[in-house]
Amino acid sequence: MALESHSQILVEEKPSVRILTLNRPKQLNALSLNMVTRLLQLFLAYEEDPSVKLVILQGQGRAFCAGGDVSAVVRDIGLGNWRRSADFMSLEYTLNYVMATYCKAQISILNGIVMGGGAGVCVHGRFRVATENTVFAMPETALGLFPDVGASYFLSRLPGFFGEYVGLTGARLNGAEMFACGLATHFVPSTRLTALQEDLCRVGSSDPVTFASTILDAYTQHPHLEPQSAFYRLDVIDRCFSRRTVEEIISALKREATHKPDDWISATIGALKKASPASLKITLRSIREGRLQGVGQCLIRENRMVSHVMKGDISKDLVEGSRAILIDKDRNPKWEPRRLEDMKDSMVEQYFKRVEEEDGWEDLKLPPRKHLPPSAIAKL
Numbered sequence: 001m002a003l004e005s006h007s008q009i010l011v012e013e014k015p016s017v018r019i020l021t022l023n024r025p026k027q028l029n030a031l032s033l034n035m036v037t038r039l040l041q042l043f044l045a046y047e048e049d050p051s052v053k054l055v056i057l058q059g060q061g062r063a064f065c066a067g068g069d070v071s072a073v074v075r076d077i078g079l080g081n082w083r084r085s086a087d088f089m090s091l092e093y094t095l096n097y098v099m100a101t102y103c104k105a106q107i108s109i110l111n112g113i114v115m116g117g118g119a120g121v122c123v124h125g126r127f128r129v130a131t132e133n134t135v136f137a138m139p140e141t142a143l144g145l146f147p148d149v150g151a152s153y154f155l156s157r158l159p160g161f162f163g164e165y166v167g168l169t170g171a172r173l174n175g176a177e178m179f180a181c182g183l184a185t186h187f188v189p190s191t192r193l194t195a196l197q198e199d200l201c202r203v204g205s206s207d208p209v210t211f212a213s214t215i216l217d218a219y220t221q222h223p224h225l226e227p228q229s230a231f232y233r234l235d236v237i238d239r240c241f242s243r244r245t246v247e248e249i250i251s252a253l254k255r256e257a258t259h260k261p262d263d264w265i266s267a268t269i270g271a272l273k274k275a276s277p278a279s280l281k282i283t284l285r286s287i288r289e290g291r292l293q294g295v296g297q298c299l300i301r302e303n304r305m306v307s308h309v310m311k312g313d314i315s316k317d318l319v320e321g322s323r324a325i326l327i328d329k330d331r332n333p334k335w336e337p338r339r340l341e342d343m344k345d346s347m348v349e350q351y352f353k354r355v356e357e358e359d360g361w362e363d364l365k366l367p368p369r370k371h372l373p374p375s376a377i378a379k380l
């Protein structure tokens with residue numbers, strides 16, 4: 001067994017398995033450039049190494065991963081260097097793509113917080129194991145960003161319009177809800193994780209995917225959804241979140257509330273009213289376009305969108321949102337534009353265009369993929 005203990009990614013080498021641990025627990029394992037670079041390097045190397053059958057990814061401490069390192073982005077943008085943040089995102093999306101098209105089984109152990117970029121490094125992999133400690137969210141619209149890392153691909157493939165609900169409101173899901181909607185493939189109580197890993201490490205010469213699947217099935221339990229779970233509201237979610245515009249979604253929710261007042265609807269309307277209007281509108285369009293696109297196309301489109309967000313040429317909400325949530329923590333962002341109706345269709349449209357007149361800016365170029373098994377892409 002080899003273990004590099006000071007690194008932001010710990011690597012444990014078992015005979016046929018590699019266990020990678022995200023290791024920035026004080027920052028809830030928020031992904032740094034160093035971590036994304038190393039993960040990409042390791043995943044590509046393991047693909048070529050016939051002795052590696054399974055790759056396990058987990059987090060140190062109370063989080064799997066709370067997202068990309070937002071404080072680094074805000075620092076770079078503040079220094080006038082938005083291109084550095086945009087380049088970081090390109091590398092992160094390349095990692096998401098390699099995971100989505102990976103020819104070996106990635107098993108992510110989600111025993112804690114999974115948010116934003118943290119979802120991007122697990123949901124595209126073959127197996128995602130939730131526990132009673134899992135808290136999942138795509139909180140980007142509260143931050144002035146939008147659910148990226150291939151979220152327009154995986155959210156748009158959730159049942160009905162649940163993905164629009166999760167992506168627009170930033171609603172938190174527990175492990176049982178992740179399992180119910182398909183974001184997690186298994187649910188294992190945290191007390192059983194050590195034994196699970198030991199069994200997975202016995203993979204030997206059998207077919208690794210079938211082996212992992214059999215072991216995971218043996219450990220998995222059917223968790224109970226709480227009675228107030230959003231998953232029991234799929235009918236209301238479908239009625240409201242299937243609307244064409246964000247304004248129509250809010251009106252539909254308000255109509256539901258007048259028929260039958262309810263805390264969940266009030267909280268949902270409240271979350272939408274608090275989020276960045278620019279973020280809400282580009283998020284809805286992104287998820288709708290994602291329904292008809294492959295994972296690579298989604299990432300290329302999201303890379304255009306995120307470059308505009310970083311450049312701040314249409315709205316500067318990311319800097320303001322990060323200030324309000326992560327730096328000053330006053331939770332009172334001043335969005336610009338302030339109202340949904342001030343975020344015109346023509347402004348939304350600009351996010352989906354290439355970044356023009358910028359020296360050296362290019363669309364994301366995804367690496368060619370060999371050994372692509374038929375099961376590589378559709379995992380949800």
Ligand SMILES: CC(C)(COP(=O)(O)OP(=O)(O)OC[C@H]1O[C@@H](n2cnc3c(N)ncnc32)[C@H](O)[C@@H]1OP(=O)(O)O)[C@@H](O)C(=O)NCCC(=O)NCCSC(=O)/C=C/c1ccc(O)cc1
Binds near residue numbers: 070326
């Ligand atoms: C609900 C959380 C997950 C936990 O709350 P908590 O239990 O009260 O813990 P703290 O908020 O005190 O977090 C512990 C520490 O981790 C830090 N942290 C917690 N998430 C983070 C974090 N994504 N980053 C960078 N420090 C963090 C957080 O700032 C804090 O640092 P410090 O104040 O120095 O102790 C809370 O931290 C939170 O809302 N985090 C932000 C979640 C979030 O919005 N995630 C990211 C979505 S956006 C994304 O993934 C990509 C953005 C990105 C875009 C472009 C790029 O170039 C790079 C990245």
